[in-house]
């Protein structure tokens with residue numbers, strides 16, 4: 222059961238989550254992590270299970286990820302699918318709205334996991350404008366990483382259960 226974790230990330234949080242998941246997922250198959258902005262092509266023949274991660278900036282995910290999701294939708298719907306998002310909004314209703322904006326209804330209905338798993342701010346990598354936005358909107362003045370361990374654990378657990386069920390009943 223080979224797993225592919227794909228992500229898009231502006232300042233590295235979604236990438237850190239992808240790396241974390243690849244360390245924590247245990248199974249008999251290979252686990253690969255791929256940045257779809259740098260490398261959008263996928264050899265779907267080699268993928269049995271897929272996790273997609275992206276992040277929100279000013280209410281939306283990266284344009285490259287939007288296009289990638291459209292192009293690969295049929296392949297995503299044909300495999301066990303986990304969907305995560307990194308987003309800084311503190312309210313549950315806004316997190317739900319951002320998830321709905323990021324991943325369409327078909328993908329969300331098909332997926333075994335659809336959650337915001339936390340957020341991070343990397344002031345070393347952010348430009349002047351983005352730092353100003355974060356200072357103003359998130360009241361943050363330095364780098365931070367705030368991941369939801371309970372949700373990450375749930376993602377790992379359900380990923381393993383979903384992929385096992387699938388390989389037993391292909």
Ligand SMILES: Cc1cc2nc3c(=O)[nH]c(=O)nc-3n(C[C@H](O)[C@H](O)[C@H](O)COP(=O)(O)O)c2cc1C
Pocket residue numbers: 229230231232233234235236275276277278279280281307308309310319339340341342347350351352354355
């Ligand atoms: C300029 C800027 C705008 C942001 N806008 C939003 C937003 O509209 N909603 C939200 O929930 N989070 C917002 N965030 C928080 C990011 O989603 C969060 O920092 C996330 O971890 C970034 O992930 P990445 O480093 O993988 O891109 C914003 C962050 C920055 C830097």
